[in-house]
Amino acid sequence: MTEYAAVARGVTKTFGRTLALDDVSIEIRAGESHALVGRNGAGKSTLVSILTGMQTPDAGEVSFFGEPAPPVADSSAWRRHVACVYQKSTVVPELSVAENLFINRQDLGGGLISWKKLRLQASELLETYDVAVNPESLVSTLTVEQRQLVEIARALSIGSRFVILDEPTAQLDGPAIERLFDRMRSLQDKGVTFLFISHHLQEVYEVCQTVTVYRDARHIVTAPVAEMSKPDLIEAMTGEAGGLNVPSGDDRPSSPEEVLTVSALSGDHFSDISLSARKGEVIGLAGSASSGKHEFAETVYGLRKPSAGTISVNGSVVRGGDVPAALKAGIGCVPRDRHHQGLVLDLSIAENATMSTAGAFVWPSAQRSAGSTAIASYDVKAAGPDQPVSDLSGGNQQKVVMARALAGDPSVLVLINPTAGVDVKSKESLLGVVDAQARRGKAAIVVSDELDDLRVCDRVLVLFHGQVVREFARGWRDQELISAIEGFAEEMDTAE
Template sequence: MITARNITKRFGSTVALDDVGIEIREGESHALVGRNGAGKSTLVSVLTGMALPDSGEVSFFGEPAPPVHDRVAWRKHVACVYQKSTVVPELSVAENLFINRQDFGSGLISWKRLRREARELLDLYEVAVDPDDKVADLTVEQRQLVEIARALSIGARFVILDEPTAQLDGPAIERLFARMRSLQDRGVTFLFISHHLQEIYEVCQTVTVYRDARHIVTAPVAEMSKPDLIEAMTGEAGGLNVPGGDDRVTSDVQVLSIDSLSGESFSDVSFSAARGEVIGLAGSASSGKHQFAETVYGLRRASSGSVAVHGSVVRNGDVPAALRSGIGCVPRDRHHQGLVVDLTIAENATMSVQSTFVRRSALNGAGRTAIAEYDIKAAGPDQPVSDLSGGNQQKVVMARALAGDPSVLVLINPTAGVDVKSKESLLGVVDAQARQGKAAIVVSDELDDLRVCDRVLVMFHGRVVREFARGWRDQELIAAIEGMTSQ
């Protein structure tokens, strides 16, 4: 269906794609994987006509791709559902489905017809939302389905899904995969980009691996083991090396105390964390775990209960007060909460402590330190974070969380959207900080993230229902997450 051959793309002295290619058959789900910086995003830009390669060619069904300036023609061939949503939140579902073509060619908008056509489109692709719903009120899952329906309504039969599961829980992921299989049966083709390698085996038929801007291998998924896939991505044999903390020693000194904390989507949560202790928090998207963590660092206001650091109660619903009390945070969504993408690495990494810097030289010095300590792949501290890969952006967010040397870390989905080696690096930072005496809460949907923890608390419908010591088994933890709490 789509072929890219001998694609090379440079940005200044940086080679983003080095004579790469990909061939995707009609009706298949084809995975594209690789470490952050491997060239995946650049290839997506080329395949969607957003970037012109320096050399090479793209074709659809054997015909050359349209000129880059012909956006209408490109949209009829290919659409991309990005990790960062492209719907307009303040518009309705119907308006988003037909954005820039609301008049159906007549020059005037018939709102009755718009809603009717939207309803027919939603029914056709089994998207269970109302045409009049405001997109801002939809779940992440619903927004993605609206974007897919919009793409198919234009005529595209090739859809690129860029990290589509990064913000979905288990049941929502399964529903997305079921929808993909149903659309494949209708002849829709997918390019599936994900750092969650297990998903590749669940939904894809073919996998292509890029590494360091070059094509490494394309193979049927059934013929490539997970260790072989990781080796192709990293150039190193072996799987994911997550620090387990088995030899880590915790203290009897309590650093963080949560007392009967209640708030939006959770109630009556109590526990404490000692020096050097890492506590995991697991649960489905509806468990309240994210809302709880955001309340601990002040982004949300508690309805009752308290948070205390070293015995001093933290002011409720006040992020600056949480920072002053010694709570550092990696927020849930780095795009909207963790970074100012037009600012530099140095400015972002020191944002929580910038009042201590009076000279640009001192600021850049702190930026260089962050680059070295957190293994951020960058040209220098003056580089905008918008130029960085997802994994390196997440390392900048981690550097900012630790800039003030906090006593407590609250880390929400700390490895979301990062590659295998970046995941190892970020979890290694968590382990190292615990060994230095910090307490940490790791909130994650990724079981590998929770292996760094000394114990894992499982939340279900807003309450802590189980606690697992280090050494838990996947099946037991998943069963508790899904509400099967019997011993």
């Protein structure tokens, strides 16, 4: 008889007039990696909140390894059944790795904390799960990948053998993603079960055995991954036949007029990079997390100060390391982390959408009007401009970030991971905005780890160890680009 790590049957959940889950079910076999996919607003987050004891369903039942779920009030019992590693980390940066591993469990006996014993047990726990970090290190010094592994180790130490990974790869580069997948496979061999939630559909095929699709708060299909093609999976998610429709820009008009000029720019993790972007041109930047691509883009829009070189917009030099100066010069930005850099979650859509233009007093009526325009222009699914952005799905939050970047009608757009953590339709919408803005004559730099994001570009520059090592014109092949990203550019040149 098949053993299930987690089962939800007939689950319904409403929030006011919003039906978040409509009689949905999911059965997750012990020892497998089971993918849960769907567009933003499909009900995935609500199901996770129910599977982790954060919400009580209006109807239906949940069980773990054949036992009914504990009462919601018994948080300790829930932690022994299930753990969740969220896209937004839950570790405490100011504490050490050891303290985070045993947070709220520091009393290891005798009523007092034995720091020596705590560090020893932390070392043993990290060694058990092959997590190569120093237990005395502050979590704030760890990489995103290391923080995730600490969270997984903490969950397993409590006794849970069912782990939910919610968008775990959103901030990881290719090699880090592969290491995470290897760790997942190793833990599966030891009896750990994963519910894997991702908008990156290719990852589903790489690491999962079963996939469940939700759409519009309903269960659509559950099937073995090997038996579901990617077009069929997208159709199940969207209700429409076909795959991802990304604007190629083939018919975009070109112009010889330079808008952005970067000359011999050096800074954190990159050096001596020069490029120019013409009106209507979209340039992609690709590379690993250590390539310097993020740091270069953040230097262009003023978040980091360059150590050498200049940045000019429409012929005028922009003061480095000064975001207000970059905005004034006509550089708009979608930063790489919308939660910490792109939005103020407690503020409204209208307040967030106009934030980059609020150098002077903005009348509330004008602010609300701008918020309404953003909702209409970027297809934000919201109750109105006064709704807090914290209430929105990830895809709609990202659309608000895009609206804010464009609010001042900039000449140059710097877009870092512009479609991170969004569904297929939101991805199409956001990349469509990039294409539309380029057709209006704006220059854009798109920095992304997702190849689909780069298909909107006229050319793609690959960075490796802080240097531009290769340039690809539109029409590049995946294998060529990936090889250059992984550092095989010289070998490819030799082979040619």
